[in-house]
Amino acid sequence: MFTMRLATAADIPGVAALIRSRSTWLEERGMPTWRDSADNLAAQAENSHGGMWVLEEDASRIVGCTTVQDQTPPWGWTPEELAEPAHYLFTTVTDPAYRDQKPGTLIALWAVDHAAREGKEWVRRGCMFPGLVRYYETQGFALLHEVQRTHNRIYLMARRAERLSELDALFKDPTGTLADRI
Incomplete structure (x- = not known):
């Protein structure tokens, strides 16, 4: 079973190993x-x-992580977009050994549901590679803006936050209350 939880200092070695x-x-x-x-x-x-946040398997191995901010970076978005409540995802990394279990998609779907539960309207993210744009589009994100930042072209994407009822069974803990479990 996978669990999505806030990272702690004790997770630093596992996250570093994941990134490597x-x-x-x-x-x-x-x-x-x-x-x-x-x-x-x-x-x-x-x-x-x-x-x-870390995606953990059986409370023993970190298989993914993402960082969630309550504020969207100010560059590249319209003033109207910046005024909308949103979570911004960055530094999403997954273990390639788990590729068949689609941990990146699990994290993205968790983020969409989590944002809705927190009263956010959007989940936003940015990336620098067209291949990632295509991958994030398979998760329901839409390309909204392309921005040139110093030496990099940044693709800014968003997906409306929503409760994903199909995930309810995957997120329920034994007490029947909604938990961040996948």
Whole structure:
């Protein structure tokens, strides 16, 4: 069983290992990686304000993570969009060994449902690669803006937050209350 929970400082080694595993997978395919910043990215787990969530298997192995912010970065979005309550996802990383179980999609669907439960209207995210745009579109995100930032082109995407009733059975804990379990 998978569980989605807030990360803690104790998760830093597991998140760093996850990022290095994904980096190896990306390097084998000639793609840019996070290897040089793995420790800095993993350190987000100890942010006392929360924000990094981990997807964990059987309370023993981290198989994915994402960072959730309550504020959308101000660049690239219209003033009207920035005024709408939204969660912004970034630094989503999954273990390639779990690819068949689609942990990235599980995280995205959890984020859509989680945002709705928190009264947000949108889940937003950005990426730098057209291949990721196509992948996020399969999760129901739509490309809204393309922005040139220094040396990178950023693709800004969004999906309306909504309760996903098909996930209810996957998210219920033994007490019958909604929990962040997948």
